[in-house]
Each structure stands twice: as structure tokens, then as C-alpha cells.
Amino acid sequence: MTIETRALRPIPLGLSLATFLAIMYLGCLAFALVVPDRGLHVAWSQVFPAFSWTWYGIVFGLVETAIYGFVAGVIYAPIYNHFNGR
Numbered sequence: 001m002t003i004e005t006r007a008l009r010p011i012p013l014g015l016s017l018a019t020f021l022a023i024m025y026l027g028c029l030a031f032a033l034v035v036p037d038r039g040l041h042v043a044w045s046q047v048f049p050a051f052s053w054t055w056y057g058i059v060f061g062l063v064e065t066a067i068y069g070f071v072a073g074v075i076y077a078p079i080y081n082h083f084n085g086r
Helices: 011-032 041-046 055-083
Strands: none
Touching: 011 055
């Protein structure tokens, strides 16, 4: 039995991670609207410097989240491929 290993492609991985993190960000915003007194704004202020409860702040946070996810995927894939023997 052989195990086939495939290399991770950086762009699809980056786009997948960016989409996943954007969905999670929107889910956290929805949770914060349902349960507002959990202190989530403190963590968002640390991770997203321009975050505020305005339309500009929410959209800017969404863009930042997508960029963070994309960059993480593009950096992670070659590192994984290197250590995976590709």
C-alpha cells in the first residue's frame, strides 16, 4: 500500500482560510449582538486596530480578517510542502 502525498497549493489554501476566517468573524459579530456583555470588543481591538462598532469598522475588520487568512495560507503551504518532502 502506498500513501500518496500531495503538495498544498498556496493560493487555494489562502482563499479557503480567508473565507473561513471571514465567516467566523461574521459569526462572532452576530454572537456579540446577541450577547453584548461578553467583552469581545477588547480582543477585537487588539487584533484589529481599526475595529469599531460602525459600518466602516466592521467592514474594515472583515477585510483585515480575509487578508490575515490569505497571507497565513500562502505562507503555510510552502512550509508544509517543504517539510512534507515536496
